[in-house]
Amino acid sequence: MQAVNVTLNGEKKTVYIEGGETLLDVLRENLELTGTKYGCGQGACGACTVVVNGEAVKSCMVLFRKLEGAEILTIEGISDGVHLHPIQKAFVDADAVHCGFCTPGIIMELYALFTKNPDASEEEIKKALNKHLCRCTGYLPLIEAAKLAQKYYKESLKEV
Ligand code: FES
Ligand code: FES
Numbered sequence: 001m002q003a004v005n006v007t008l009n010g011e012k013k014t015v016y017i018e019g020g021e022t023l024l025d026v027l028r029e030n031l032e033l034t035g036t037k038y039g040c041g042q043g044a045c046g047a048c049t050v051v052v053n054g055e056a057v058k059s060c061m062v063l064f065r066k067l068e069g070a071e072i073l074t075i076e077g078i079s080d081g082v083h084l085h086p087i088q089k090a091f092v093d094a095d096a097v098h099c100g101f102c103t104p105g106i107i108m109e110l111y112a113l114f115t116k117n118p119d120a121s122e123e124e125i126k127k128a129l130n131k132h133l134c135r136c137t138g139y140l141p142l143i144e145a146a147k148l149a150q151k152y153y154k155e156s157l158k159e160v
Contacts, residue, residue: 001016001017001018002016002017002018002019002065003015003016004016004017004064004065004067004068005068005069006067006068006069006070006071006072007070007071007072008031008072008074008077009072009073009074009076009077010077015030015031015064017030017064017065019065020063021063021064021065022059022060022061022062022063022064023050023052023057023059023060023062023063023064023067023072024036024038024041024048024059024060024062025064026064027050027059027074033074033076035074035075035076035104036048036049036050036059036074036075036104036105037101037102037104037105038060039101039102039105039133040060041060042060043058043060043061044133045102045105045132045133046058046102046105046106046109046131046132046133047101047102047104047105047132047133048060048105049104049105049106049108049109049131049132050072050073050074050075050108051072051073051074051108051111051112052067052070052071052072052073053070053071054071054112054115054116055112056108056109056111056112056113056128056131058131073108073111074104074108075104075107075108078107078108078111085107085111086149086152086153086155086156087107087110087111087114087149087152087153088107089152090145090146090148090149090151090152090153091103091106091107091145091149093145093148094141094144094145094148095141096137096141096142096144096145098134098136098137099135099136101135102132102133102134102135102136105132106129106132106134106142106146107149109128109129109131109132110125110128110146110149110150113125113128114149114150114153118150118153118154118157119154120150122147125143125146125147125150126143128146129142129143129146
């Protein structure tokens with residue numbers, strides 16, 4: 001067994017692993033954080049996207065043992081437990097959550113994008129969305145939701 005120390009959704013944690021587990025394995029199986037989805041397991045679909053040290057990463061492609069000291073944020077960690085995060089709210093308001101399988105990964109992708117650059121261009125938003133497969137929406141609702149998410153996120157910055 002190997003101990004790995006991380007900060008997960010704002011809490012310091014020591015996780016004991018065998019050694020070959022991916023971040024996605026550990027989130028879903030060791031920590032029961034099943035909001036992060038297993039789609040392809042090969043880095044192609046984006047369903048498993050979380051934020052590590054401020055960057056959107058595909059958690060199926062990251063070995064957990066390499067994350068000593070990392071700050072990890074998952075979909076479970078972005079709301080305050082009562083109110084949805086502005087990006088989550090935008091996806092609901094824009095009716096862009098159909099089966100919802102792709103939604104957490106896309107929201108975490110946009111979270112990383114907007115926290116780094118709240119003024120991201122439409123091209124940058126589309127580039128971020130391009131990393132994600134969605135079988136349900138036909139993508140246009142995702143673009144609209146992402147633009148609304150950016151608006152809500154920027155408004156939330158003014159409220160702080
Ligand atoms: S499950 Fe990780 S990219 Fe598809
Ligand atoms: S809403 Fe079903 S896969 Fe995107």
